[in-house]
Amino acid sequence: MSTHKQNPVLIVGGSGTVGSLTARQLRRLQPELPITIGGRDVARAEAVARELGHADATRVDLTRPDLGQPEGRAYSAVVMFLKDDSLNSLRYAQALGVPYQGISTALFEVAPEVALHMARPQRSALLMNTTWLAGAATAGVLHFGREFKTLDSIAIGGVLDEQDVGGPAAYADLDRMTKSAANMLLLENGRWRWVNSTEGLRTFRDSSGQEVQGQAYSLQDIMGLAASTNARSVRSDIFIGTSAARRRGEPFSTEIILELEGTRHDGRPARARHELIHPAGQAPVTAVGVAVGVERLLGLAGGAPVAPGLYQPNGLIEPEYLLRRLQEAGLLIRGA
Incomplete structure (x- = not known):
């Protein structure tokens, strides 16, 4: 055009x-x-x-x-x-x-x-x-989800380095979104639930294999992915701390960890994990x-x-x- x-x-x-x-x-x-x-x-x-x-x-x-x-x-x-x-x-x-x-x-x-x-x-x-990250996690799930005939569970883990929050507007968004809502929304076994800060904790592995503790984070990915995939469980969590790259002495990075469970096209149950990493951070x-x-x-x-x-x-x-x-x-x- x-x-x-x-x-x-x-x-x-x-x-x-x-x-x-x-x-x-x-x-x-x-x-x-x-x-x-x-x-x-x-x-x-x-x-x-x-x-x-x-x-x-x-x-x-x-x-x-x-x-x-x-x-x-x-x-x-x-x-x-x-x-x-x-x-x-x-x-x-x-x-x-x-x-x-x-x-x-x-x-x-x-x-x-x-x-x-x-x-x-x-x-x-x-x-x-x-x-x-403006559709990056959703795109990853939808792309890799095509390896499955049916998706049962989608778990997104976002790793945001504490030095990579962004400018004043981005910080204000993060602060408001994490503090204004007492509970976070997720889909669990076919039912939408609002969970508190304790119920919303989830441990996942970052790209280095280290376990980090994420907190449920209600962005619009979970609604869109639930509607697009018919998965029975969908959640998105965020860990804010030291990224794997910075632990290695490198500049901060950002990571999106995708964990999918379902049935392959040949009928076999399967799990898949994919990592989306940008060495320059989230921006x-x-x-x-x-x-x-x-x-x-x-x-x-x-x-x-x-x-x-x-x-x-x-x-x-x-x-x-x-x-x-x-x-x-x-x-x-x-x-x-």
């Missing part, structure tokens, strides 16, 4: 740690796509825009329904890298009739966004991408996931532009395509 006449993608928070990485990944994937870096600090946004080329910057005011944008300003999509408690950013995308992608709305916070979509279902495609993984989401929404990869509707990555993004793009950006995949 030619993009020479396309309106720019507005990346709100695009001068932050992950936002700027996403802008660079999007520029790598789509060299001709115009991009607008939005934020409160225009000087920082302009610096990122200059580096990207074919980009500009704008001041964004989330307290205003028009985000402080000039009348008549047009965008092709809105991407949010921080929690917008007003939801003015989503309303703005709906007013323009363009797709919207967010990565900061926790599972227990989805109701206002869903309600806003239901009130205007024909206005925008809404990609709810608050999944572990480049998230950046690729969001960039691929933008591509898909705009019809630049994977099919035609996405029609208005409510989406998660499992129903929109081809797992193999996302994994390939992640590997190009340095992701290592190991099976065990």
